[in-house]
Amino acid sequence: xxxxxxxxxxxRLYVTVMLWVVGRALVATSRVDETVRAELACLPxxxxxxxxxxxxxxxxVVECLGDGTLKRAIVVKARPDLSIxxxxxxxxxxxxxxxxxxARAFANDRMVADxxxxxxxxxxxxxxxxxxxxxxxxxxxxxxxxxxALPLLEKTKKAARIYALITKNLLLLR
Amino acid sequence: xxxxxxxxxxxxxxxxxxxxxxxxxxxxxxxxxSRPMVITDKGVRGAGLLALVEAIFASSHAPxxxxxxxxxxxxxxxxxxxxxxxxxxxxxxALIAIGGGSVIDTSKAVNIxxxxxxxxLLHYAGAHNLKRxxxxxxxxxxxxxxxxxxxxxxxxxxxxxGVKIPFTSYxxxxxxxxxxxxxxxxxxxxxxxxxxxxxxxxAIEAYTGLAANPMSxxxxxxAIQKVSRNLLAVMDNPQDAQGRLELAQASTMAGIxxxxxxVGMVHALGHSIGALCHLPHGMCMGILLPYVLEYNExxxxxxxxxxxxxxxxxxxxxxxxxxxxxxxxVQIILLLRDNLYQRCQLPRTLLETGKVSLEQLEAIAxxxxxxxxxxxNPKESDRGELLAVLRxxxxx
Numbered sequence: 001x002x003x004x005x006x007x008x009x010x011x012r013l014y015v016t017v018m019l020w021v022v023g024r025a026l027v028a029t030s031r032v033d034e035t036v037r038a039e040l041a042c043l044p045x046x047x048x049x050x051x052x053x054x055x056x057x058x059x060x061v062v063e064c065l066g067d068g069t070l071k072r073a074i075v076v077k078a079r080p081d082l083s084i085x086x087x088x089x090x091x092x093x094x095x096x097x098x099x100x101x102x103a104r105a106f107a108n109d110r111m112v113a114d115x116x117x118x119x120x121x122x123x124x125x126x127x128x129x130x131x132x133x134x135x136x137x138x139x140x141x142x143x144x145x146x147x148x149a150l151p152l153l154e155k156t157k158k159a160a161r162i163y164a165l166i167t168k169n170l171l172l173l174r
Numbered sequence: 175x176x177x178x179x180x181x182x183x184x185x186x187x188x189x190x191x192x193x194x195x196x197x198x199x200x201x202x203x204x205x206x207x208s209r210p211m212v213i214t215d216k217g218v219r220g221a222g223l224l225a226l227v228e229a230i231f232a233s234s235h236a237p238x239x240x241x242x243x244x245x246x247x248x249x250x251x252x253x254x255x256x257x258x259x260x261x262x263x264x265x266x267x268a269l270i271a272i273g274g275g276s277v278i279d280t281s282k283a284v285n286i287x288x289x290x291x292x293x294x295l296l297h298y299a300g301a302h303n304l305k306r307x308x309x310x311x312x313x314x315x316x317x318x319x320x321x322x323x324x325x326x327x328x329x330x331x332x333x334x335x336g337v338k339i340p341f342t343s344y345x346x347x348x349x350x351x352x353x354x355x356x357x358x359x360x361x362x363x364x365x366x367x368x369x370x371x372x373x374x375x376x377a378i379e380a381y382t383g384l385a386a387n388p389m390s391x392x393x394x395x396x397a398i399q400k401v402s403r404n405l406l407a408v409m410d411n412p413q414d415a416q417g418r419l420e421l422a423q424a425s426t427m428a429g430i431x432x433x434x435x436x437v438g439m440v441h442a443l444g445h446s447i448g449a450l451c452h453l454p455h456g457m458c459m460g461i462l463l464p465y466v467l468e469y470n471e472x473x474x475x476x477x478x479x480x481x482x483x484x485x486x487x488x489x490x491x492x493x494x495x496x497x498x499x500x501x502x503x504v505q506i507i508l509l510l511r512d513n514l515y516q517r518c519q520l521p522r523t524l525l526e527t528g529k530v531s532l533e534q535l536e537a538i539a540x541x542x543x544x545x546x547x548x549x550x551n552p553k554e555s556d557r558g559e560l561l562a563v564l565r566x567x568x569x570x
Binding site for chain 2: 114118
């Protein structure tokens, strides 16, 4: 295997793992953080949000329960209501490697949104909140356009709960 | 500027200049089209602009086959279906849009139906759901503001559901845009001013936004320069054909810029004011632009400062210390705004429009926070900050 193939393989592995984590972290954040819950409450039950690497890379699909919380979608619609697609694995790596914020990635043409644009904006805000909660401040500042005023105690408590929910998923192989 | 990655796309041929319209039959012939359908509105017909185009085509090998002049200010799915039925009934093979934003959007949507077949326009709604080239479409703008002649977007209202449906695809881009100053000579001073402020805002937001790139910068700065140098001259002499042509080019160049680097908070707020208060889009842009630039200064003051060069020229730019350039650029825009007010009473504040009440500002901010443009604004904004900008623009 040549160097370029190995690099692409490692990129794919990293992005696959990160999308697995981000999908579950988003679900967990919707249960832990009231701001995210309030944002998502406007989406109807059954509304599906997909995030993936195009054309056929890794991704996740979550489904709204109607009260602001999310669950992982078991049966995925042929065309999810909102689909965010990275044009290339390397572009996804920049975002999930926390080198570029989601808003900046949109601005740099690294991803495309299919669905209601206002819902895509709402999703970006939820992702920002999630990243601000679960990432160390120094890393989160690179991942979001503006790091929010977040008391350390609140951040620690919510991050612990989110990581606990992700770990539970991992242990139960869900 | 330097940027690690960007994309830029504009395959629309620009045919600009005096007597540019006369070139249109040649363009149709080059694509083997001989049965064009014109889509326009009653205003364009009433202003005598359609008669000019009809005369040009009457002397060519391809006279206009049918004219559909029933496009309303906010185009609807029904309008699109009716126009598409007329296209099919007359066995047309090309579309010519003559009008402003609504006519151009309608024509793009009609092109979807007549190229793909069927009547279900909603099947193609959203991003990139067209997979092949459509019929030839030529656009003749009759205002200098929207830039729709070079964008890949069409917005059509679903009147039954009460929502505006966006269609985005590379295939919606017209084959050519024809910029002929005769088409804008009859515009009223108020419309001239409002649409030019729309073009100026497109260019400035494209330049100062998160998605700005070196190619869009080039188009944006020239567009800003053309508006700054020609708008007041055209206001003073509406028959200034060369000035009109410069404004038309500015609008198209600003359209190319913003369709590649998007717009920001001015448009997020403007879309919401338009939806809730029914204020004309260009009017919103002119009112909001200086206040949003003031707000954004802490995030990208250097880029706002660079605008001083195309806005005011090299002498003012060179004489202004770098630290004061952002504020001076905003001052120049405020001065332009005041000059337009003196000439045609283009409102300077939301209060002066008489259509926006203080009580509506919260609802406007609520809507604007989820507008697609807000993501490209250089500064992250919460609802309170949007409200603060709106209160500044309200201007009590």
